[in-house]
Amino acid sequence: MFENIIKTLKSNKGEILELWMKNQLASSVITEDLMTNQELRKQSEELVNALVNNLNENSINDSQSPDFDQLTELLGGISISRARQGFSPRETGSFILSLKEALLEILKKENSNVNEVFEESLKLSRLLDNFTILTFETFIKGREELIMRQTDEITDISTPVIKVWDGILALPIIGTLDSARTQVVMENLLQEIVKTGSGIAILDISGVPTVDSLVAQNLLKAVSATRLMGADCIISGIRPEIAQTIVHLGIDLSQVITKATLASALQYAFKSLRLEVRKTALEAAGVTNQ
Amino acid sequence: MEPSKKMEIIPLTRGTMMVFKDQDVVPFRNEVKEYAERIKMGLVNQTKLITAASEMVRNMLKYANGGLTIIEIVSRGPQSGVRVTFKDEGPGIADIPQAMQDGFSTGKSLGLGLPGTKRLVNEFDIKSIPGTGTTITIIKWANG
Numbered sequence: 001m002f003e004n005i006i007k008t009l010k011s012n013k014g015e016i017l018e019l020w021m022k023n024q025l026a027s028s029v030i031t032e033d034l035m036t037n038q039e040l041r042k043q044s045e046e047l048v049n050a051l052v053n054n055l056n057e058n059s060i061n062d063s064q065s066p067d068f069d070q071l072t073e074l075l076g077g078i079s080i081s082r083a084r085q086g087f088s089p090r091e092t093g094s095f096i097l098s099l100k101e102a103l104l105e106i107l108k109k110e111n112s113n114v115n116e117v118f119e120e121s122l123k124l125s126r127l128l129d130n131f132t133i134l135t136f137e138t139f140i141k142g143r144e145e146l147i148m149r150q151t152d153e154i155t156d157i158s159t160p161v162i163k164v165w166d167g168i169l170a171l172p173i174i175g176t177l178d179s180a181r182t183q184v185v186m187e188n189l190l191q192e193i194v195k196t197g198s199g200i201a202i203l204d205i206s207g208v209p210t211v212d213s214l215v216a217q218n219l220l221k222a223v224s225a226t227r228l229m230g231a232d233c234i235i236s237g238i239r240p241e242i243a244q245t246i247v248h249l250g251i252d253l254s255q256v257i258t259k260a261t262l263a264s265a266l267q268y269a270f271k272s273l274r275l276e277v278r279k280t281a282l283e284a285a286g287v288t289n290q
Numbered sequence: 291m292e293p294s295k296k297m298e299i300i301p302l303t304r305g306t307m308m309v310f311k312d313q314d315v316v317p318f319r320n321e322v323k324e325y326a327e328r329i330k331m332g333l334v335n336q337t338k339l340i341t342a343a344s345e346m347v348r349n350m351l352k353y354a355n356g357g358l359t360i361i362e363i364v365s366r367g368p369q370s371g372v373r374v375t376f377k378d379e380g381p382g383i384a385d386i387p388q389a390m391q392d393g394f395s396t397g398k399s400l401g402l403g404l405p406g407t408k409r410l411v412n413e414f415d416i417k418s419i420p421g422t423g424t425t426i427t428i429i430k431w432a433n434g
């Protein structure tokens with residue numbers, strides 16, 4: 001019975017494409033800035049061919065049939081590239097949904113038996129719905145990959161090593177210090193220690209919201225690595241609530257120099273380098289004059 | 291003021307969250323924080339709760355490939371608190387007393403997650419069946 005659909009669709013490929021193009025352009029959700037009409041047409045034509053040419057008695061019942069490998073690959077490629085280009089889910093979804101409409105319209109036009117058209121439509125809808133789901137799955141995967149890449153970039157840019165004084169490096173850590181991040185932090189830090197010949201590194205964790213045992217272990221790793229390079233490491237920015245929590249967790253920071261603020265860490269560093277910060281004589285005089 | 295242990299714990303609000311990737315940890319912690327803020331839990335208790343919850347999801351990820359978390363606001367008598375349940379279908383823990391010891395770890399880490407969490411919260415319950423999975427429930431009272 002479904003030979004009919006297959007025959008109808010195969011002999012109307014050109015019209016399917018025209019109808020589909022019309023639907024896509026009419027739905028006006030296509031963001032013209034993101035893609036030219038020619039590109040869209042080329043994509044659509046490839047897709048119609050991959051679908052209609054591979055439609056047969058078996059594959060019509062099974063969206064995962066190997067006959068559709070080419071189609072699946074095309075659809076996947078389109079969704080991924082659309083996800084990266086910033087198409088909305090609606091735009092991506094209506095791409096394939098408007099193809100379904102074009103196909104159903106052709107079926108209706110070519111067959112006057114209402115019952116048959118209904119059965120055929122159901123069948124074809126089921127197949128196309130599966131492709132729509134696939135499109136969305138791939139679209140979301142594309143978006144997740146994008147987010148993942150951005151996360152990596154953020155990790156990279158948010159771990160600066162600042163030379164605050166001759167011989168003193170400061171590393172403000174913002175966010176969570178997971179294992180991947182620790183790796184980046186340590187590499188940057190050790191590199192900078194060698195480059196600047198610094199003897200003291202201050203790891204400031206004021207910007208770390210949660211210090212659990214993994215973060216603590218990573219901090220301790222960074223401290224050990226710094227020491228192996230012959231430099232001293234100070235952990236600063238331990239807020240009172242974090243200090244209490246660390247103690248309850250059972251983490252032992254007694255072997256590490258810790259300071260409540262970056263300022264007090266800096267003071268400590270100055271002292272151990274035998275440096276002194278003083279008000280100038282002029283200002284001091286000004287103060288006494290008052 | 292320690293609320294009577296006999297009073298019933300009544301769940302008020304409830305939310306669930308799956309944790310299957312490292313990237314899920316931060317959103318999960320933020321969710322716990324939101325619940326804690328809703329009952330006006332103080333900063334120190336909030337930090338303890340969030341750190342404990344963080345330990346438990348990290349274990350779930352590391353040893354059981356992730357699982358389900360349930361975050362609830364609960365009340366017992368005049369007290370309100372946040373209860374978090376961690377359910378996984380991982381390998382389970384055969385020797386719970388051993389796992390609860392400070393410094394015991396099969397994962398080359400500090401071995402402080404379970405014992406530390408128990409110290410950070412007010413109620414701690416662990417059930418584990420080897421080969422089936424582990425369920426851990428913690429409660430932190432707002433003024434606990």
Ligand SMILES: Nc1ncnc2c1ncn2[C@@H]1O[C@H](COP(=O)(O)OP(=O)(O)O)[C@@H](O)[C@H]1O
Pocket residue numbers: 213345349350353354378380381382383389390394395396397398399400401402403404405424
């Ligand atoms: N959800 C879990 N499923 C299976 N085993 C677990 C789970 N959580 C903890 N464990 C076991 O308990 C041990 C102790 O856990 P923990 O105290 O958090 O320390 P750590 O994570 O540093 O090893 C782990 O090394 C692991 O063997």
Ligand SMILES: [Mg+2]
Pocket residue numbers: 345348349399401402403404
């Ligand atoms: Mg742990």
